[in-house]
Amino acid sequence: MHVRLIALILFCLGSVTLAAPEHPAHAELIADVAAVQPGSTFHLAVKLTMQPGWHVYWINPGDSGLPTEVKFSAPGGYKVEFMGHPTPIEFDQPGNVVGYGYKESVMLVALVTVPADAKPGAMLEFSASAKWLVCKDVCLPGKATVSLQLPVSETPAAANLSAFADALDDLPTDASTHGTAGTKIDGDVHVLSLKWQEPVSNVQVFTAPGDAWTLGNLKYETKDGVTEIRFSPKKLVKSAKPVEMTVVIAYDDAKGRRRSVKMTDRLGAE
Numbered sequence: 001m002h003v004r005l006i007a008l009i010l011f012c013l014g015s016v017t018l019a020a021p022e023h024p025a026h027a028e029l030i031a032d033v034a035a036v037q038p039g040s041t042f043h044l045a046v047k048l049t050m051q052p053g054w055h056v057y058w059i060n061p062g063d064s065g066l067p068t069e070v071k072f073s074a075p076g077g078y079k080v081e082f083m084g085h086p087t088p089i090e091f092d093q094p095g096n097v098v099g100y101g102y103k104e105s106v107m108l109v110a111l112v113t114v115p116a117d118a119k120p121g122a123m124l125e126f127s128a129s130a131k132w133l134v135c136k137d138v139c140l141p142g143k144a145t146v147s148l149q150l151p152v153s154e155t156p157a158a159a160n161l162s163a164f165a166d167a168l169d170d171l172p173t174d175a176s177t178h179g180t181a182g183t184k185i186d187g188d189v190h191v192l193s194l195k196w197q198e199p200v201s202n203v204q205v206f207t208a209p210g211d212a213w214t215l216g217n218l219k220y221e222t223k224d225g226v227t228e229i230r231f232s233p234k235k236l237v238k239s240a241k242p243v244e245m246t247v248v249i250a251y252d253d254a255k256g257r258r259r260s261v262k263m264t265d266r267l268g269a270e
Contacts, residue, residue, distance in 0.1 A: 024051040025134040029146040032164040035153035039116040043164050045107040046070045046128045056132045057101035058088035060208035064097050066133040070108045073127045079113040086170035087250050087260035107167035122152045172248050172262035192229040200251040207247050212240035213267050233267040242268035
């Protein structure tokens with residue numbers, strides 16, 4: 001049995017005895033517009049709000065946990081593109097179990113493209129389904145289907161701009177826009193490097209190799225303006241196919257703001 005699954009079982013044993021009058025995580029669907037314009041784009045987001053002390057998980061939950069999942073739905077002709085999970089934080093859980101995820105709240109954002117022939121005056125319904133595991137001293141699974149109705153209008157109508165500005169800032173951007181990125185393979189060791197264009201501090205690396213791979217001897221160091229990440233990918237499943245893995249590098253910029261960039265590496269490539 002996978003060590004992560006064992007840790008999750010041990011961590012969640014108390015959940016069956018918890019009698020909570022209210023689920024500790026609440027989901028809602030919000031948009032950065034109050035009306036959609038024909039031929040435009042706008043953002044939708046599932047916002048999860050957790051009670052104090054509770055947390056949900058990133059795509060790689062760490063030593064235990066389950067990824068937070070979301071799926072958006074829109075009327076026919078509307079294109080919906082999920083923009084990815086925000087930068088996680090690392091937290092300690094009971095039993096010295098390390099987790100990656102989100103506390104207080106998190107917004108999972110999608111970009112929606114409105115067709116040019118959308119009819120002003122029409123009322124549209126957008127929806128999303130979400131699944132998560134929320135944990136504190138115990139863990140509780142959660143799921144919800146949330147919806148939002150928006151009219152079509154020729155007149156711009158913004159909403160929730162501050163919340164979406166923060167949410168978009170929390171998304172990792174491409175590393176090549178912040179420095180010179182490189183990847184190489186040295187024997188069985190993969191080496192990723194990023195030479196920063198700006199001063200950074202408190203660098204932290206998050207990886208999500210999936211269920212069929214693990215990263216042995218993962219190490220990273222930032223020195224003289226260069227972050228270098230080294231690891232040896234290993235198959236957990238004999239038949240595992242090559243996968244493209246995203247590596248998120250979180251950092252504090254010169255103004256002390258928490259930001260992140262992403263790089264990709266192919267596991268199992270010849």
